[in-house]
Amino acid sequence: MSAETSTVHTDASGHGEHETMTKGRIWKVFFILLLITCVEFFIALVVAPKLGISSTIVNPIYIVLTLLKAYFIVAFFMHLKFEKVGLALAIIVPILFIIGLILVLTNESHYWIGLRM
Known part of the structure; x- marks a missing residue:
């Protein structure tokens, strides 16, 4: 009986580790990443060519947006925010x-x- 109790206790503690990562939060993070990617494409395909912005201005913007995406991926999908x-x-x-x-x-x-x- 004590072996069953410890097994059930171990399983219950394992499920609560990432309890705050729900399907709603996954979709929210997904749409944030999608929005950031759309902004990057919009800058690359529409804003930069039409306004003639040089790469010295656009590249740091891409780097910041990419680091922001990396943060969301590492924090939520790799569960680092909850560790x-x-x-x-x-x-x-x-x-x-x-x-x-x-x-x-x-x-x-x-x-x-x-x-x-």
Whole structure:
């Protein structure tokens, strides 16, 4: 009898872990991601060509919108928003270091390309 009780208790605790992620919230996040993607396409296909906006202005906008989409995907679909702080930091801190490394390497690549020309 005690084995059944512990099994049922374990199963019940497993279901409550991501209890706040409902079908309604999944659809809400989906439509937010869809809206952000539509804004990106609208900028790329309508706004930028008609107004003649250069890529130096449009690219940072794309980067910000893409990072916003990445946040929603990681937070809700990968359930990182509902995890404990330690696990979230274990995933987010290395990503920040990777982003910093990419920025530094991008800066250095401009230096090396300029030297070769």
